[in-house]
Amino acid sequence: MALDHLAIAYNESSADVMSRQLLLNITRARFHQPIYFSGISNIAATLNFQANAGATPPFTGNSGTTLMPIFGCSASENPTISIVPMEGEQFTQRLLTPLSEDKLTLLLRQNIDVDLLRLVTLEFRTQGEEAVFHNRPRNRRDYAAFRRIVLHLSSIQDRDQLYAEPLIFERHWTLPSESISGKEFQALEQEYSIAPDSTTPIYHLTKQVVGRTVLTNYDPLLLSNEERIRLNDEAEKNAPNDLLVDIRPGYPGGEYPLHGKFRLRSFSNIMYFIGRTLAAEPERDVPKDPRTPPVGENPVSVIEISESSRPPADADVVVKYRGRYFAVRPSRRSSWNQTAFRVLSQIFQMTVTELPKPGVPSITIVK
Numbered sequence: 001m002a003l004d005h006l007a008i009a010y011n012e013s014s015a016d017v018m019s020r021q022l023l024l025n026i027t028r029a030r031f032h033q034p035i036y037f038s039g040i041s042n043i044a045a046t047l048n049f050q051a052n053a054g055a056t057p058p059f060t061g062n063s064g065t066t067l068m069p070i071f072g073c074s075a076s077e078n079p080t081i082s083i084v085p086m087e088g089e090q091f092t093q094r095l096l097t098p099l100s101e102d103k104l105t106l107l108l109r110q111n112i113d114v115d116l117l118r119l120v121t122l123e124f125r126t127q128g129e130e131a132v133f134h135n136r137p138r139n140r141r142d143y144a145a146f147r148r149i150v151l152h153l154s155s156i157q158d159r160d161q162l163y164a165e166p167l168i169f170e171r172h173w174t175l176p177s178e179s180i181s182g183k184e185f186q187a188l189e190q191e192y193s194i195a196p197d198s199t200t201p202i203y204h205l206t207k208q209v210v211g212r213t214v215l216t217n218y219d220p221l222l223l224s225n226e227e228r229i230r231l232n233d234e235a236e237k238n239a240p241n242d243l244l245v246d247i248r249p250g251y252p253g254g255e256y257p258l259h260g261k262f263r264l265r266s267f268s269n270i271m272y273f274i275g276r277t278l279a280a281e282p283e284r285d286v287p288k289d290p291r292t293p294p295v296g297e298n299p300v301s302v303i304e305i306s307e308s309s310r311p312p313a314d315a316d317v318v319v320k321y322r323g324r325y326f327a328v329r330p331s332r333r334s335s336w337n338q339t340a341f342r343v344l345s346q347i348f349q350m351t352v353t354e355l356p357k358p359g360v361p362s363i364t365i366v367k
Helices: 002-030 089-096 101-108 114-120 140-158 182-189 225-236 267-277 336-351
Strands: 037-056 068-086 121-126 132-134 163-176 193-196 202-216 242-247 258-264 305-308 317-321 324-328 363-366
Touching: 002 037, 002 267, 002 317, 002 324, 002 336, 089 267, 101 114, 101 163, 101 202, 101 242, 101 336, 114 121, 114 140, 114 267, 114 336, 121 140, 132 140, 140 242, 140 258, 163 225, 182 193, 202 225, 225 242, 267 336, 324 336
Parallel strands: 037 363, 202 242
Antiparallel strands: 037 068, 121 132, 121 258, 163 202, 193 202, 242 258, 305 324, 317 324
16 A cells, blocks of 8 residues: 555656646746756655564553553655756757657647647748748748648548558569579568569569658548659658648648648747747737638647746646746636647657666665
């Protein structure tokens, strides 16, 4: 019972520390201060249980003969917590490196609202980069266009017609049969499908390839193999932090066709983006595009953080900084705010490296 209570208590405390650190660094970014993290690398807790029993003569002196029982017990906890600062070149590089396409795909596969692209995306670039729409409230026209693009994708997702799938296609080659020895043939069979040609002395080699991820309003498998190769070749020209978008007419959401790419932010950029929206560049309401059908949610702020002179009573996470209280409050009609903060926490977990752990057991029980 003590071990169960101890493990749960440390788990809750560690989670609360991480959430408050995230919020504290957002407030630092709000005041243009550097962000700083530390982590709990190890918890060594020693539990000591002791019990004793005995008997003593009664306190009534010679008038009594019954022995008096004596019972005693004690329990003590001696935790040792190792806190490690997250710093150095490797951690800094991970903070400053933009999120990769595969990390964003992991989040989208968890069925999060695609509208949360507002949190992780720096900009949207159309095909050929003819137009670039920056996700910064100070650029009023760009910001409004970006919000409408993301909101339209959210409307497609609401209809369960938004796909974030890797392009799967086949590559084909031909080799003269006399150029392949027996050992080379066996080696090729491990990676390729090999079929002899019935008319000429050549082998046809086929290999299935899993390519880049594309955000679409159709199942990519509906395309021909050549079309999938062409899309993948286009995606391969992009940087690792670019996500290709292809919204075509004739499918749900095709009334507002889109072809371009989202450029993703680094974790550091995400934190300073949220910090700027608290004062210097507040987000504002942007109505949907006339071509977009009604959507379920269109919050003004990607994460709503309140600032007050007194601690709020209904907040999930609260920190005090420079005499002010900053809090992540639950959304009134949905779980948007909590979900956005959870996604931010998951991005942070994908950013940090494993902390060094001393060679000591996590929990020791002495009886």
